[in-house]
Amino acid sequence: MSDAAARIPRIAIAGLGIEASTFSPARTEAPAFHPMRGAEILDRYRAFLGAGTPLHDAAEWHPALVGKSLPGGTATAQAFAALSDEIIERLAAMPPLDGLWYDIHGAMTVEGLDDAEAVLLARIRDTVGPDVLISTTMDLHGNVSRELAHLSDLITCYRMAPHEDAEETKERGVRNLVDRLVSGAGRPLKAWVPVPVLLPGEKTSTRIDPAKSVYAQVADAAAAPGVLDAAIWVGYAWADEPRNRAVTVVTGDDRQAITAQAERLARAFWEAGPHFDFVAPxxxxxxxxxxxxxxxxxxxxxxxxxxxxxxxxxxxxxxxxxxxxxxxxxxxxxxxxxxxxxxxxxxxxxxxxxxxxxxxxxxxxxxxxxxxxxxxxxxxxxxxxxxxxxxxxxxxxxxxxxxxxxxxxxxxxxxxxxxxxxxxxxxxxxxxxxxxxxxxxxxxxxxxxxxxxxxxxxxxxQDLVRLGHHRIRRPMVPFDSPEFEPDLSARIIAPSDEPLTGPDE
Structure with missing residues (x-):
């Protein structure tokens, strides 16, 4: 960001979002995403990016394309290609960027692809260049593969289900990005812990315990010295892909601090496992x-x-x-x-x-x-x-x-x-x-x-076992007995400008 000292940071906005069940025969086409382009994207986020808001004035915004669909069936390969190609074309036409906000859901399944959000983000990264900082905001029912966490410099998700904090989460993700760019602090580290649990949202609502108590720990983890942000993803239960499971990610500059907090949150979620139950009779x-x-x-x-x-x-x-x-x-x-x-x-x-x-x-x-x-x-x-x-x-x-x-x-x-x-x-x-x-x-x-x-x-x-998952990683609760000891040690993910090494497990 050599020329950024004399100007405010230049930030693009892009993303595709859908929660897509592989167990539904439905297919989702491009129009279902209601794609927004240019200024209408800023209007979508006007609560914190509207004219006159502090974040609007803190950066030069370059909205590309954001598409959000109602949850549904698997997105067609053609729909994903068309929307992804347009995002890439629009980003390629922009002046050199300092940052990019990647606003997604995290549970998009696409015909013939695993981990579609990471596939798209890799294309985005190739287009905007290795020096651009990327902040990813997600639904807590999304999935975070190691690849997605690596390609994202900052990553966060909702802390409430129902998602009454959706706007707050997006604002946090954008604010963290702007602050990081303005301060020149560079890329943080991420501690990523997969948790072998896959449950529907109706068993993990933060209205009631144990999810209420588990998620109450997230803000404390994010406030710990050396930590920038913290998140727990429940994952998406109705898609059959290797990435589908719970995950914790803690971001910051202190390796020891983010490791401790990511492992603490992962252990809390795992130990709560037997107590998760439906939010209603x-x-x-x-x-x-x-x-x-x-x-x-x-x-x-x-x-x-x-x-x-x-x-x-x-x-x-x-x-x-x-x-x-x-x-x-x-x-x-x-x-x-x-x-x-x-x-x-x-x-x-x-x-x-x-x-x-x-x-x-x-x-x-x-x-x-x-x-x-x-x-x-x-x-x-x-x-x-x-x-x-x-x-x-x-x-x-x-x-x-x-x-x-x-x-x-x-x-x-x-x-x-x-x-x-x-x-x-x-x-x-x-x-x-x-x-x-x-x-x-x-x-x-x-x-x-x-x-x-x-x-x-x-x-x-809601009976996940009855649905017949075949491609998720095993053992996994509730598909297997919980009487095994998972590896809940944090995998430290280096900044996105360094190679990703090791398996996604």
Whole structure:
């Protein structure tokens, strides 16, 4: 950074993010990433990079391309190539850079590739040159291979699940990068510890112990003398790749300090292993529905967890909806039950043509994932039509007796109260609300008087052993008995301008 003394640092922004299940038959194409370019990227991060913010004024920003998709199926090779190529082209056209912020999720699977984020970062590194400092920010459900940690000079992730600290984490990663460049401190060391545990987020929510207590130690580790940042990745449970597992990384300039803190966090996570449990009471769909209908608590939320579109499910598994339509307690009309949601593009068009108040017979779901149940037929009244949603594009409500089914043109997660009220639904007054989700997002969690998770089938089945992983590193909990002693010693990863040596284990 020889010429940087007379100017503020020049920093690029790039990244692709998706949480992609290899157990879903769905495939993700390039448009699903909603790629942003140039100034619209700064607008995406306006909370801390908007005009007039300290970080905005601390550097000269060069946004390239950032694409973030809803979780889903494996990204196609063509989609990854097209988006990656554009990132590289845009970076190659930029003036010499001092830094780059790499904003990713960390659980992107791509046809024919392992460790796609590291593959892309290697291309980025080749393009921008060896002297550029790179800061990587991630979801704690991402995966950190040794290669990804090596290619990143700074690396961090969320400390909360649900991810209420997402913006805070991104800001921290950017601030660390700017501070490092301005100070001229150079590249730090990283202590990386893989932990042979692979669990779903629904068993590792930081709302409850043991994850709450384990993650409470991260801030203390990051504040230790000689440490710059600290992080624990749970990993992504619904992809079958060698990199998928928990990992701790501590970054700093004091080798002894980062080693001690990375090993302490890894040991805490490993020892908590036998105590990780679901964040809510669980049961079969029948058991959760029985409990909901018997309860006096309203609204009673049920998570249709196996097809959660925000964990990588296809979102169109009809298994749960078929069971609801068979249950006279749901369809009789003396209960108010909301189901969110099921894709059915043709059904949406039929509802629009018929209009609000009309009775329609339509087929929905199972266009992508029909492994567990085929398409389901609904005969009901069109209660609402809404157009223009970013994800769903068009939503309709078809009421079958007491059951209001939200049918979408494209899959959509339902995380906010307005997602329902915008359709004329009143979730707070409903008897039961079933949502394709795992742990409830904050607004739903606050709304629910009572809550259970239904262990339903789909591409993000909570029964990991049942899914059939074949390529993860073994032994691994819960696929193997926890009665083995893992190697939780820290692997020191030298700065990215030095060769990476040793196996990724």
């Amino acid at each position: 669980v049961g079969t769909l029948a058991e959760t529905l029985d409990a909901a209908l018997a309860s006096a608590q309203r609204p009673f939320f049920i998570s249709d967890s196996g097809d959660n579109p925000t964990a990588g499910g296809a979102g169109d598994v009809t298994w749960t909806l078929a069971r609801l339509l068979e249950d006279p307690r749901v369809t009789a009309g003396d209960r108010t039950v909301i189901y969110a949601s099921i894709p059915g593009p043709a059904a949406v068009e039929t509802a629009i043509a018929a209009g609000i108040g009309a009775t329609v017979t339509v087929s929905v779901g199972a266009a992508v994932d029909g492994v567990h149940e085929g398409p389901v037929t609904l005969t009901g009244v069109v209660d609402a039509i809404k157009q223009g949603d970013r994800d769903a594009e068009i939503e309709v409500v078809i009421r079958v007796g007491g059951l209001s089914v939200i049918v979408t043109r494209l899959r959509k997660p339902y995380h906010h109260e307005h997602d329902f009220t915008d359709l004329g639904l009143a979730p707070r007054d409903a008897d039961v609300v079933l949502v394709k989700i795992g742990y409830l997002e904050p607004e739903l969690y606050d709304m629910a008087a009572e809550w259970m998770m239904a262990l339903t089938p789909g591409g993000v089945d």
